[in-house]
Amino acid sequence: xxxxxxxxxxxxxxxxxxxxxxxxxxEGAIASAEGAYRAWRDTPVAERAAAVRRVADLHRERxxxxxxxxxxxxxxxxxxxxxxxxxxADITEYYADHAEKITGDxxxxxxxxxxxxxxxxxxxxxxxxxxxxxxxxxxxRFAAPNLVIGNTILLKHAGQCPESAAAIEKMxxxxxxxxxxxxxxxxxxxxxxxxxxxxxxxxxxxxxSERAGAAVAEVAGxxxxxxxxxxxxxxxxxxxSTDDLDHAVQSAVDARLDNTGQxxxxxxxxxxxxxxxxxxxxxxxxxxxxxxVGDPFADDTVLGPLSSLTAAxxxxxxxxxxxxxxxxxxxxGKRDGAFYPGTVLADVTSDMDAYREEFFGPVGVVYKVADExxxxxxxxxxxxxxxxxxxxxxxxxxxxxxxxIEAGMVYVNVVLADEPGLPFGGVKRSxxxxxxxxxxxxxxxxxKLIRIAE
Numbered sequence: 001x002x003x004x005x006x007x008x009x010x011x012x013x014x015x016x017x018x019x020x021x022x023x024x025x026x027e028g029a030i031a032s033a034e035g036a037y038r039a040w041r042d043t044p045v046a047e048r049a050a051a052v053r054r055v056a057d058l059h060r061e062r063x064x065x066x067x068x069x070x071x072x073x074x075x076x077x078x079x080x081x082x083x084x085x086x087x088x089a090d091i092t093e094y095y096a097d098h099a100e101k102i103t104g105d106x107x108x109x110x111x112x113x114x115x116x117x118x119x120x121x122x123x124x125x126x127x128x129x130x131x132x133x134x135x136x137x138x139x140x141r142f143a144a145p146n147l148v149i150g151n152t153i154l155l156k157h158a159g160q161c162p163e164s165a166a167a168i169e170k171m172x173x174x175x176x177x178x179x180x181x182x183x184x185x186x187x188x189x190x191x192x193x194x195x196x197x198x199x200x201x202x203x204x205x206x207x208x209s210e211r212a213g214a215a216v217a218e219v220a221g222x223x224x225x226x227x228x229x230x231x232x233x234x235x236x237x238x239x240x241s242t243d244d245l246d247h248a249v250q251s252a253v254d255a256r257l258d259n260t261g262q263x264x265x266x267x268x269x270x271x272x273x274x275x276x277x278x279x280x281x282x283x284x285x286x287x288x289x290x291x292x293v294g295d296p297f298a299d300d301t302v303l304g305p306l307s308s309l310t311a312a313x314x315x316x317x318x319x320x321x322x323x324x325x326x327x328x329x330x331x332x333g334k335r336d337g338a339f340y341p342g343t344v345l346a347d348v349t350s351d352m353d354a355y356r357e358e359f360f361g362p363v364g365v366v367y368k369v370a371d372e373x374x375x376x377x378x379x380x381x382x383x384x385x386x387x388x389x390x391x392x393x394x395x396x397x398x399x400x401x402x403x404x405i406e407a408g409m410v411y412v413n414v415v416l417a418d419e420p421g422l423p424f425g426g427v428k429r430s431x432x433x434x435x436x437x438x439x440x441x442x443x444x445x446x447x448k449l450i451r452i453a454e
Contacts, residue, residue, distance in 0.1 A: 004162040004186045009075040009305040009338040010296060018162040018186055026191050029183045033125045033152045034200040036180030041122045041150035049099035052092060052148050054175035059089035059136070062171070069163045070135050075305040075338065077296045080259060087418075088136035091436065094420035095144040102441035103149060114453040121446045122150030123226075124202040127195050129216060131208045132158035132307055133262045139168055141424070141435040142205050143182060146444055147172075154201070156185045156192050160307065192216075197223045203444045206230070207264075210429055228433035228443050230264070230425060233386030234358045236379035237267035237415075238401065239276055240372060240392040248391050249283040252364070255389060255415035257291055257342060260303050261362035262311075265387040265424070267415065268359055270366045271375050277368040281330070281346065288342030288364060289331045305338035306361055312338045315361040319343060322354035332363070356382055372397060380406045386426035389415055408434075 004018035021029070040048070059066065067081035076084070095102070105117040128142045135157065143153050157165035169184035187195065196204050196219045203226035206216045213229045220227035237255060242248045255267035272280045296304030306312040316335040322345055323329050332343030343363040348354050354365060369375045379388060387409040390401050402410040408426035411417055418424065423437035433443050 003159050003188060005160065006073050006163055007160060007308065008072050009308050009311075012309060012337070015072060016163065020186050020188050021191065023191065023194075026185070026187060026195065029154060029185055030125065030195060030198055030200055032180035033154050033183050034180075036178050037122070037124050037150075037152040040147075040152055040178060040181050043150070045099050045103050045148070048148055048150065049096040051175050051177050052099075052144055053096035055144070055171050055177075056089045056093035056096065058171040058175060059085055059092065062167070066136065066164070066167055069167060070161070071296045071304075073135065073161050073164060074132050074307040075296050076259060077301045077304045079299070081296075084134055084137050087420075088140040091137070091140040091420045092144040095148045095441070098438065098441075099148045102145065102438060108449075110451075112453075114451065116449065116451045119448045119450050120149065120441075121448055123444050123446055124151060125154060125200055126151050126444055127154045127156065127192070127201055127204040129156045129192060129204065129206040129208065129212070130158060130161075132160050133259060133264075135161045135164040136168065138207050141440060142207075143168075143172075145441040147177070147181065149441060149445055151202075151444055152180060153182045154185055154195060155182065156187050156195075162186060189215075193219045196220055196225060201225070203227065205433070205443070213431070226444060228435075229431040230433065230435060231386075231429060231431045232358045232360075232384060233264045233266075233426060233430050234268045234356070234382050234384045235265055235387040235389065235407070236269045236271050236382075236405075237389040238375045238379055238391065239270070239272045239280060240375060240390070240397060240401070241273070241394060242276070242391055243393055245276065245279060245283065249280060249287055251389075251391070251415045252280075252284055253287045253291070253342075256288070256364045257302060257362050258416060260306060262307060262360055264430075265409070267389050268363075268365065269379070269382075270364055271369055271378050272366060273372075273375065274368055274370055277366075281344075281366050284364065284366065285331045285344045288344050288362070291342040291362070293336075293339050293341050303339070303342065303362055306340055307338075309338045311360070312340050315340055315359065315363065318354065318357060318359060319345065319363060322348060322352060325352040325354070327352060327354055327365075330366075350381070358384065372401060376401060376404045380404075383429045384426070385428035386430035387411065 108116040172182035205228040207230040291302040330344040423439040425434035
């Protein structure tokens with residue numbers, strides 16, 4: 001089987017296959033990106049921004065076509081696919097709008113005479129290794145800021161996303177960027193390692209599993225290359241108090257089931273104070289069980305298939321193991337091909353594998369805690385540290401808990417509130433970098449000091 005193929009997870013049908021690149025083609029891609037960099041970095045910032053803004057426009061113009069591609073590739077419900085295209089357009093436009101700010105000088109106050117500034121300039125050719133769960137959004141938040149800065153992009157997408165990968169490259173070409181500024185690669189993992197090691201490539205960004213991140217970081221480290229990692233998460237949703245339990249429950253369900261539960265920063269562990277636990281579990285279970293599973297093109301579908309049969313089988317094995325180790329299966333847990341229903345586990349304890357694993361699908365684990373201190377302890381008792389959610393009516397408590405949570409992001413009394421200007425990233429085994437917002441533009445840039453005497 002080809003490393004790159006469109007396999008509709010809803011039906012199991014292989015719709016298309018794509019040949020991987022030859023080593024000669026990989027060499028040509030690197031050479032093209034390196035050649036483009038020499039001209040692109042010297043292109044006026046306003047012109048780079050205008051070209052990137054045109055990419056945002058093309059996302060909107062081709063919205064329906066782009067969305068349909070990823071429904072077929074990875075089973076995303078159509079409404080969510082359309083929303084992803086819109087968000088990718090907004091992210092891309094954000095960096096075009098902020099081009100002058102992210103490339104401008106930052107003056108430094110000095111004791112002596114003269115001036116000092118930090119001047120941000122491009123590094124060169126970058127490799128992006130992107131995942132299947134958000135085929136457009138993930139690429140936008142890596143490619144857009146770096147192209148505005150003046151870097152050029154080699155992009156290795158997930159093996160099940162060859163059509164969306166090609167569609168993205170076509171938008172960058174049609175937007176008028178020079179040949180080589182953005183190059184799609186149907187490369188193998190071995191070829192990706194060769195690319196990272198190449199002296200012309202200055203850095204690599206990977207979004208994916210811990211295993212993928214570790215493998216890429218190892219190669220990057222051996223070759224002294226900058227690496228940015230966005231990895232997994234097992235985000236806590238902490239409910240301490242509420243004056244609207246139905247709203248809190250719906251927020252919990254929305255945060256768990258977005259993208260059929262296949263989101264690194266989805267709420268996965270629901271940590272509920274004792275006084276609210278029973279009522280929350282009852283309502284949460286009912287809402288999870290009621291989530292419509294079906295054809296991802298249907299308007300009322302909440303949960304499409306998981307990205308592949310293998311992904312569904314892996315999730316089912318995790319749930320079955322949790323039950324075998326003593327967890328309570330409150331609802332769900334019955335796989336149907338690549339489809340998996342909304343599932344709730346309770347009574348998970350720290351000696352079970354499920355306590356520290358990431359469930360990459362529509363499975364919520366609910367924990368009962370006595371108070372705020374225990375809630376924070378359970379929330380932090382994980383190898384991950386990506387996002388987190390805190391629901392409370394007490395503002396002082398919200399601030400206190402937010403300070404104590406070991407995560408890169410804390411959302412208080414709100415879910416699904418990402419914006420292009422808000423940085424995204426984590427700590428611990430969730431990653432090492434930030435994407436989106438202005439912080440993303442500092443990941444692959446030469447922050448050059450220029451000190452001038454009077």
